[in-house]
Amino acid sequence: xxxxxxxxxxxxxxxxxxxxxxxxxxxxxxxxxxxxxxxxxxxxxxxxxxxxxxxxxxxxxxxxxxxxxxxxxxxxxxxxxxxxxxxxxxxxxxxxxxxxxxxxxxxxxxxxxxxxxxxxxxxxxxxxxxxxxxxxxxxxxxxxxxxxxxxxxxxxxxxxxxxxxxxxxxxxxxxxxxxxxxxxxxxxxxxxxxxxxxxxxxxxxxxxxxxxxxxxxxxxxxxxxxxxxxxxxxxxxxxxxxxxxxxxxxxx
Numbered sequence: 565x566x567x568x569x570x571x572x573x574x575x576x577x578x579x580x581x582x583x584x585x586x587x588x589x590x591x592x593x594x595x596x597x598x599x600x601x602x603x604x605x606x607x608x609x610x611x612x613x614x615x616x617x618x619x620x621x622x623x624x625x626x627x628x629x630x631x632x633x634x635x636x637x638x639x640x641x642x643x644x645x646x647x648x649x650x651x652x653x654x655x656x657x658x659x660x661x662x663x664x665x666x667x668x669x670x671x672x673x674x675x676x677x678x679x680x681x682x683x684x685x686x687x688x689x690x691x692x693x694x695x696x697x698x699x700x701x702x703x704x705x706x707x708x709x710x711x712x713x714x715x716x717x718x719x720x721x722x723x724x725x726x727x728x729x730x731x732x733x734x735x736x737x738x739x740x741x742x743x744x745x746x747x748x749x750x751x752x753x754x755x756x757x758x759x760x761x762x763x764x765x766x767x768x769x770x771x772x773x774x775x776x777x778x779x780x781x782x783x784x785x786x787x788x789x790x791x792x793x794x795x796x797x798x799x800x801x802x803x804x805x806x807x808x809x810x811x812x813x814x815x816x
Contacts, residue, residue: 584604587601587603587604588603588604588605591603591604598783599781599783600783601783602783602784602787606783606784607784607787607788607791609784610782610784610785610787610788611788611791611792614785614788620770620773620788620789620792622768623768623769623770623772623773623789624769624770624792624796626762626767626768626769626770627755627758627759627762627769627770627771627793627796628796630686630689630690630693630758630761630762630767630769631693631751631754631755631758631796631800632754633690633693634689634690634692634693634694634697634754634757634758635693635697635747635750635751635754637690637693637694638693638694638695638696638697638698638701638750638754639697639701639747639750641694641698641701641702642697642698642699642700642701642702642704642705642746642750643701643705643743645702645705646701646702646703646704646705646706646708646709646743647705647709647731647735647736647739649702649706649709650705650706650707650708650709650710650735650739651709651712651727651730651731651735656706656710663702663703663706666699667699667703671692671693671695671696671753671757672760674692674695675688675692675760675761675764678691678692678695679764679765684764684765684766685765686765686767688761688765689757689758689761689762689765689767692757692760692761693753693754693757693758693761696753696754696756696757697750697751697753697754697757698750700746700747700749700750700753701743701746701747701750702746703746704742704743704745704746704747704749705739705742705743705746707742708738708739708740708741708742708743709731709735709739711738711739711742712734712735712738712739713738716734716735716738717730717734717735719734720733720734740811740812741812744804744807744808744811744812747804748801748804748805748808751800751801751804752797752800752801755793755796755797755800758771759771759774759793762775763775770789770792770793770796773785773789774786774789774790774793777789
């Protein structure tokens with residue numbers, strides 16, 4: 565690893581350390597009531613307590629499972645529909661108004677509909693996560709397929725490739741950068757909606773942990789849950805980044 569990259573990483577660590585130090589100073593000065601802003605040491609103690617008891621790890625596992633299930637469902641549907649729409653000019657023209665109508669809808673707007681259909685259940689949470697994470701994947705895939713060089717399609721037709729082979733061998737590799745960018749954004753959306761869904765439906769997870777801690781004025785437990793959410797998001801971004809680098813090695 566180059567010295568320049570080490571310097572950037574060291575700078576990132578220093579920024580995090582400075583933020584924690586500022587947090588500690590604010591807590592010690594009691595600029596904010598300890599009921600609402602505990603010191604970092606108390607948050608760390610709450611996190612260690614939760615890990616030792618296994619409770620917070622069980623909550624974390626539930627959130628991760630819901631996030632991955634919803635994201636996987638959205639990814640499969642988004643890539644499949646996006647490939648069909650993006651590879652056809654007629655389909656893009658016909659479906660553009662519908663997509664533009666549905667795309668701006670926040671996932672929170674469909675939560676009452678999901679509750680009416682599925683009740684306060686895991687299926688409701690999964691449906692909300694899937695709806696929210698679908699759009700980054702779908703729109704990125706449509707854009708990626710629509711941006712494929714038309715001459716590549718002409719070459720495929722000359723070679724006698726079927727529509728399925730054209731998508732699999734020509735369009736999909738070309739659209740992969742857009743698809744992976746949509747996957748990264750979709751995973752972030754899935755994490756946020758997993759927490760929101762757990763709070764609303766009372767499902768076992770980090771969202772429920774944070775909500776119950778807030779209602780009980782257990783600020784250290786609340787912040788411990790928030791820290792775990794942040795670490796989970798960071799780990800997800802690193803994982804997608806590693807997949808992206810490996811899948812796009814051909815771009816240099």
